[in-house]
Amino acid sequence: MRLDSVRELKQSLPAQLNKAFAVRAAAGRTTSLAVASAASLQREAPSYFLGVSARGKKNYRLAVRLQDRALQKSDLVDQIAVRAKGEVDVRYVGRIRARATPWYRSKQRPLLIGSSTGFLASGFIMAGTLGCFVRSGSSSALYILSNNHVLADENRYPKGGSIIQSGGLDGGSPTADRVAKLTRFVRLDPAETNLVDCAIAKLNSAIQADLRKLRGIGTLAGQRSDDLEVGDVVHKVGRTTGVRHGRVTAFELDGVAVEYDIGIVSFDDQIEIEGSGTRSFSDAGDSGSLIVDDQMRAAALLFAGGDHGGSNGKGLTYANPIAAVLKALKVKLA
Amino acid sequence: MPISLEQARAAKESAKALLADLPGVVGVGITKVGEDYALKVNLRAPLPAGKAVPERIGDVPVRVEVVGRITKRG
Numbered sequence: 200m201r202l203d204s205v206r207e208l209k210q211s212l213p214a215q216l217n218k219a220f221a222v223r224a225a226a227g228r229t230t231s232l233a234v235a236s237a238a239s240l241q242r243e244a245p246s247y248f249l250g251v252s253a254r255g256k257k258n259y260r261l262a263v264r265l266q267d268r269a270l271q272k273s274d275l276v277d278q279i280a281v282r283a284k285g286e287v288d289v290r291y292v293g294r295i296r297a298r299a300t301p302w303y304r305s306k307q308r309p310l311l312i313g314s315s316t317g318f319l320a321s322g323f324i325m326a327g328t329l330g331c332f333v334r335s336g337s338s339s340a341l342y343i344l345s346n347n348h349v350l351a352d353e354n355r356y357p358k359g360g361s362i363i364q365s366g367g368l369d370g371g372s373p374t375a376d377r378v379a380k381l382t383r384f385v386r387l388d389p390a391e392t393n394l395v396d397c398a399i400a401k402l403n404s405a406i407q408a409d410l411r412k413l414r415g416i417g418t419l420a421g422q423r424s425d426d427l428e429v430g431d432v433v434h435k436v437g438r439t440t441g442v443r444h445g446r447v448t449a450f451e452l453d454g455v456a457v458e459y460d461i462g463i464v465s466f467d468d469q470i471e472i473e474g475s476g477t478r479s480f481s482d483a484g485d486s487g488s489l490i491v492d493d494q495m496r497a498a499a500l501l502f503a504g505g506d507h508g509g510s511n512g513k514g515l516t517y518a519n520p521i522a523a524v525l526k527a528l529k530v531k532l533a
Numbered sequence: 534m535p536i537s538l539e540q541a542r543a544a545k546e547s548a549k550a551l552l553a554d555l556p557g558v559v560g561v562g563i564t565k566v567g568e569d570y571a572l573k574v575n576l577r578a579p580l581p582a583g584k585a586v587p588e589r590i591g592d593v594p595v596r597v598e599v600v601g602r603i604t605k606r607g
Binding site: 317348429451454456458469486501506508514515516 | 549560562563573599600601602605
């Protein structure tokens, strides 16, 4: 068939078919239109869509895509085939749904490590990752730990400013999804050597948290006491790439020059990680993820990365040693 | 005798001074090459012709990698 013939058929067919088949679909209906019966009627109605497919360069056919198996040997499809003079490409494709949002980009109550979070940005929306939960001094109050650039907008967010879960980029509501308030952060300073990109936000009293679960990895088992070494296997769960596994490629890395909105910020004593297999260890939005070692002990806080390098060519990820983060914020793991 | 962590740490300090004039160095750290501790020098882009990172600093091997731009992951 010529392309314009297929297009014309595609345009005119639905109206003709609807006339022929709507009557039958309605005929089975006996009672009034309650919500449930309306839904079941919808299921009974013919469910298909039309398009154009091609076999070779100029041989076009009418594409018929069925969302209901019962239609495969139906009068509807026969009628379509007749009108298209047999030049049809009929396939059952089933129901098509929008791809489900993964849990780490969704609202989580109790709050979960690895889920989407962030400050309330004005004029744009953002999301980073909830790293873990910490306590300050002898108080039992709980705080979210993540990066300065996730909770404090690179020094620019006011203390007491609201933190939402999920982050605005993931549909978190500026009112209903407030879970914490920015408490303190370590300043990022483009003019000095930095050690950490971190901040804490105090949980609102009504918000519950699952303190140790890293969904898809295991249960957090405290803090690693010795430094990470080259070759150590590590894991993280974060807002963008979910669970990823990796391997330490370098440590005590100085002069790590990281691009921020406020300029290039240089970090000393950082850890470098490559992803396992054919994947990267992280991507944009995974900032703030807690990195654990092979024994589920907290080892580092993810904050930066690039798209080049690593033995699989998928880029390298940079992280602050967790001991430096906890020390700088004067907090302990909850 | 494999290169020790202490030797690599000492070499890192001299490397930082040595590399200060090179463009696009975005990190100098410690890695391993076989049993030896070694230096890792990360570059944003390949060095221009005529510029190079030494293959060893003292006895300590140096591994150079082009890692591209490093950005916050937020």
